[in-house]
Amino acid sequence: MRIAIVTDAWTPQVNGVVRTLNAVRAELQGQGHKVMVISPDLYTAVPCPTYPEIRLALTSASDVGRRLAAFGAEAIHLATEGPLCLAARRWCLGRGVPFTTAYHTQFPDYVSARTGIPAEWIWRYIRWFHTPACAVLASTASIRQTLVEHGIGHVRHWGRGVDLAAFHPDVMPNESFAHLPRPLLLYVGRIAVEKNIGDFLKLDHPGTKLVVGDGPARAALQAEHRNAIFAGPLFGAALAGAYRAADVLVFPSRTDTFGLVMIEAMACGTPVAAYPVTGPVDVLTPDTGAMAERLEDAVAAALTRDRADCAAHGATFTWAASAAQFLQALVPVPRRLAA
Structure with missing residues (x-):
């Protein structure tokens, strides 16, 4: 099948959306x-206000449509x-071409955290954007319920995976x-306001706090x-080694809608x-982690978990299964x- 993926999030960004799509x-x-x-690297792009790492493509529906047609997209x-997917959406709707969408990010909460705009205002846009899709892909049962509660009912499951060749207990x-x-x-993750990293850094717990990642709030x-160690972004074996070294x-x-770093x-x-919220409640089990409204309590409990149980549960998340779910949700272009 010839599959076209349109995305406003792409390399060199480092986030869960880009890693999942890759x-x-x-x-x-x-x-x-x-x-x-x-993706935006195909176009002239401008930095997103308040989030300059994200590049917003300057394009038109006709240009995106020409690329889709030239490729001969079958799904x-x-x-x-964002704007690139808006252009593709407009082109597809104008020609009666079916498409699927995904809800990767708690966009209403992120925008509200950065701008003070009420999240419900952003949900109006989210409903408008996703309603014409043949299916909306979501990573967890909690996110599916959130979407249903906000009037988006045509949701399909699309889980996440781990590169088990890179991340393993040995x-x-x-x-x-x-x-x-x-x-x-x-x-581990982006150092940004929506990640709530301040709660981690303010933990009153013995030991060492180690931050792996980068982002606008790092400086x-x-x-x-100053009591925490900021190691910057790590990848591949260095990142796996950081996970393995940590308690x-x-x-x-x-x-977060999922949280790849957890698996x-x-x-x-x-x-x-973690906190008992969307993402952790869908991913963690009593044997592999702990959740509490006091993060200190969750840390203390998690430190008692058996590493072998954690590794066994982490190994159940595969990209092969994720790709199969994605493929099953696609709708063929008839x-x-x-163009």
Whole structure:
């Protein structure tokens, strides 16, 4: 099948959307499917207000449509709610071409956190954007329920996976962190206001707080929390080694739809401490982590979990299964596309 994925989030961004799309694309290509990604790097783009790492493509529906037609797309998926996918949506609706969408990000909460705009105002846009789709893909049961409660009922499950060749319990711990006082409390992800990393950095717990990642809030938080170690972004073996070296991954976000870092940590044998919110409630089990409204309580409980149980649970999340769910949700284009 010739599958077109349109997305406003793409490399060099480092986030769950980009990682998911890259992993699923690789799985589909490995099965012999042809996958084209239409992303902002194909266009002149401007930085997103308050979030300059995100580039907003300057394009038109006709241009996106020409690319879809030239590729001969047999299925079209719109991954995000930004201007590039808006253009593709407009083109598809104008020609009666079916498409699917996905709800990757708690966009209403993120916008509200950054601007003060009420989240319900943003939900009006989310409903408008996704309603014409043949299916809206969501990663967890909690997110599906959230979408249903906001008037979006045509939801299909699309789970996430782990690169089990990279993240596994036998990986060597990162020696850079071997000397740090224990327990080693790890945060991995973007350093941004919506990730609620301040709650992690303010934890009153013995040991060392280690932050892996980068983002717009890093400089301010690093200056304020000099007792924490900011290691910057890590990838591949270095990231897996950080997970393996840690005693617990602390996941302080209250707005993530899933949280890939949680299943990567578990695959390396590291338990997770989190709030009892969407994402953790769908991913963690009593044997692999702990959730509590006091993050200190979740950390203390997570430190008692067995690493073997964590690794076994983490290994149940595969990109092969994720790609199969994505493929099953696609809706074939019934005729050859014309620009």
